[in-house]
Amino acid sequence: MTAYIAGDKAAFRELFRRYTPLLQRAMARDLRSSEEANDLVQQTFLHLHRSRLDFEPGRKLKPWIFTIALNLKREFFRRSKRRFETSLEDDRVAEPFEGPRGQERSDAAREMERALQTLPAEQREVIELHWFGGLSFPEVAEAVGSTVAAVKVRAHRGYVALRARLGDTAPDPDGVLAGKPSVVESK
Amino acid sequence: MDCSQIRDSFMSGDRLSEEQLEAHLAQCPQCKALFERDAELGRSLAAQANAALPLPADFFEQIEQGLARETGARAWLRSRPSRVRFVFTLLLVLLAVIAGGVLRQRADFAQYPFLRVALLLCVYFVAIALAFAKELSELPRRNPLRESLPLLAFALAVPILAAFAPATELSRRAGAEGALNCFAYGALFTLPVALLLWAFDRNDRPSLRSVCLSAAALGLSANLLLELHCSNGNPLHVLLGHASLGVAWLTAWAAARGLSRA
Numbered sequence: 001m002t003a004y005i006a007g008d009k010a011a012f013r014e015l016f017r018r019y020t021p022l023l024q025r026a027m028a029r030d031l032r033s034s035e036e037a038n039d040l041v042q043q044t045f046l047h048l049h050r051s052r053l054d055f056e057p058g059r060k061l062k063p064w065i066f067t068i069a070l071n072l073k074r075e076f077f078r079r080s081k082r083r084f085e086t087s088l089e090d091d092r093v094a095e096p097f098e099g100p101r102g103q104e105r106s107d108a109a110r111e112m113e114r115a116l117q118t119l120p121a122e123q124r125e126v127i128e129l130h131w132f133g134g135l136s137f138p139e140v141a142e143a144v145g146s147t148v149a150a151v152k153v154r155a156h157r158g159y160v161a162l163r164a165r166l167g168d169t170a171p172d173p174d175g176v177l178a179g180k181p182s183v184v185e186s187k
Numbered sequence: 188m189d190c191s192q193i194r195d196s197f198m199s200g201d202r203l204s205e206e207q208l209e210a211h212l213a214q215c216p217q218c219k220a221l222f223e224r225d226a227e228l229g230r231s232l233a234a235q236a237n238a239a240l241p242l243p244a245d246f247f248e249q250i251e252q253g254l255a256r257e258t259g260a261r262a263w264l265r266s267r268p269s270r271v272r273f274v275f276t277l278l279l280v281l282l283a284v285i286a287g288g289v290l291r292q293r294a295d296f297a298q299y300p301f302l303r304v305a306l307l308l309c310v311y312f313v314a315i316a317l318a319f320a321k322e323l324s325e326l327p328r329r330n331p332l333r334e335s336l337p338l339l340a341f342a343l344a345v346p347i348l349a350a351f352a353p354a355t356e357l358s359r360r361a362g363a364e365g366a367l368n369c370f371a372y373g374a375l376f377t378l379p380v381a382l383l384l385w386a387f388d389r390n391d392r393p394s395l396r397s398v399c400l401s402a403a404a405l406g407l408s409a410n411l412l413l414e415l416h417c418s419n420g421n422p423l424h425v426l427l428g429h430a431s432l433g434v435a436w437l438t439a440w441a442a443a444r445g446l447s448r449a
Contacts, residue, residue, distance in 0.1 A: 012254075016247055024240050034241045045250050049257060050389045051325055053268045064325075071328050075394045109238065112231045131236045136191040145326060152190075152217055159220035163228050 001061050005052050016045070019062070023069055025132035029116060029124070030073070040076060044069040063142035066133055070125070070143060115165035123158030126151045193218050197226075197233035264386045272323045272387045279380050280315060280408045287376035288415030295355040295418045307349070311411040314341055318404035322397060323387060335399035342403040343433045346410040350425035358420035366428030369417050373409035373432045381405055381436065385443070392447040398440040406433025 003011035023044055028037040047068045055064065116124055122144075129140045137155070141148045188203070188211045196203050212219045221229030243249065257266070267275075296304075318338050328334070384401055393401070409432040417429070 012251075013247065016250065020242065020246070021240075024242065025236065028240055037240070038243065038246065042246075042250050042253060046253050046257075047389060049254050050262075050266050051269075053266060054325060068325060071325070074328065075390075078395060079392075108231065109234060112235050116235075127232070130190070131194060131232045136189065156217040156220060159217055159228060163220060163223065166227065166231065 001052075001055055002057055005055065015048075019065055022062075022132070022134050023065070026066070026128050027069065027073060029113070029128055029132065030077075036076075040069070040072055043072050047072065060139060060142070062133075062135055063139040066129060066135060066139075066143040067145075111166065112162075115162050118165060119158050119161055123154045123161065126154040127158045127162075130155060190215060190218055193221065193229075194233075197221070197229045198236055261386050264383075265389045267387070269323050269325065273319055276319050276323070276380065276383055276387065277316060279383055280319075280404075283376045283380060283408065284412045284415065287372065288412035292415050293418035295357045296415070298355045307414060308411070310345070311407055311414070314338065314345070315404050315407045315411070318342075318400050318407065319384075322384070322400035322404065328396060332395065332399070335396050335403070338403040339399045339406075339433070339437070342406040342410070343430060345407070346414070346425055346430040346433075347422070349410075349414060350420050350422050350429075354420040355418070358418050361419040361421045361424065363421050363423035363427065365417075365419060366424045369413055369419070369424070369428030370431060370435070372416065373413050373429065374435065376412055377405050377409045377432070377436070380408055381439070393440060393444045395444075398437065398444055401440050402433060402437035405436040409433075409436075 001011070001015065004015060020041060023041045024037055027040045028034070031037045031040070044065065048065060051068065055061070116127070119127070125144060126140055129135045129143060130137065133140075135143060137151055138148050141151045144151065188207045193203070193208070193211065195201070212222065221232070264272075321334060321338075381401070384405070388397060390397060410429050413429045413432075419425070419428075
């Protein structure tokens with residue numbers, strides 16, 4: 001970022017390469033089309049450019065970029081008068097958009113996306129930033145303007161709710177999870 | 188071991204030491220939830236996070252073109268550090284207040300005790316500075332209306348409250364006349380501040396938060412200089428000529444938001 005502020009164009013390409021997939025994944029969940037998600041990612045980079053002189057060397061870049069992105073996302077929902085806040089009782093969730101391999105995506109993956117959509121916004125936001133944005137919990141706390149303890153509580157409540165939602169579905173009917181090695185290594 | 192390492196191991200498939208994992212799970216209920224029922228939740232989230240999403244082939248070029256359009260005076264102004272934008276806006280307000288209020292002060296100004304004037308200036312300036320600081324910051328904005336509406340309500344109410352404060356004979360006996368003059372005077376002196384605020388705004392379309400905070404700051408600035416300039420304390424005059432400025436700036440900013448959407 002320091003190189004980019006100094007005018008190094010290659011540094012911007014590196015920022016783009018590093019953060020675009022993370023931003024896009026974090027944006028995409030609540031939006032109805034890939035165009036909307038890409039537009040918000042584009043706006044995030046534009047705001048990053050406009051705010052570049054606010055960046056203090058030594059500060060973590062990722063939470064700062066995601067603060068910009070989240071503010072833009074919330075404003076997008078406010079402008080389009082669409083719901084960002086959903087409740088656990090609400091089953092009328094928006095259909096998430098399909099990726100290039102949309103047709104191939106399994107029912108299990110879709111079920112997971114739908115379950116995420118039904119979470120209250122503050123829980124979903126924390127889980128999305130941690131898993132799809134690749135932020136650590138301290139970074140998530142910085143991006144949403146909260147404490148680490150509070151975001152961990154939100155994540156835990158979200159996980160419990162997700163498990164309850166996914167509990168009714170048959171585990172991995174289309175093999176999405178098959179082939180994933182166990183993450184535990186025996187001593 | 189921390190929560191991010193566990194997430195990364197789910198996503199990459201890399202194995203973790205059982206001993207370290209057990210130690211972490213013993214004190215981390217959120218990660219523990221990921222491993223329940225054969226780690227179904229952790230693996231499902233990892234599968235979602237690993238899914239590729241479509242990206243236009245020329246996406247980088249589109250962004251570069253957008254950045255290339257960031258030229259000219261406004262692009263330069265809005266890219267100044269927030270601290271600089273804040274100080275310059277506040278300086279312009281100060282200049283407007285000095286030019287419109289202090290140098291052309293009300294006829295009964297000398298009759299008011301210094302403490303009262305100082306208190307009034309402090310209240311106004313703190314509120315104005317708060318509104319500008321919030322408006323020009325990039326901090327997380329979870330509930331923008333909750334943080335901007337109280338300031339807007341204060342901006343609309345404070346001139347009316349001031350009209351009912353103890354006043355001089357001259358102020359109390361005045362009629363409602365001259366409200367339009369005061370309105371025009373306040374609007375004229377705060378117009379440069381409004382233009383600077385617009386130039387400093389990093390959003391292409393003002394957000395609802397921006398509309399409320401800008402209107403609050405401009406309304407307060409206009410009322411501060413009118414408080415120093417106009418000796419008419421007639422409630423109807425204050426309502427029509429002074430307090431209405433906050434509403435006028437709110438309407439103007441909301442119209443700008445509507446126009447930019449179109």
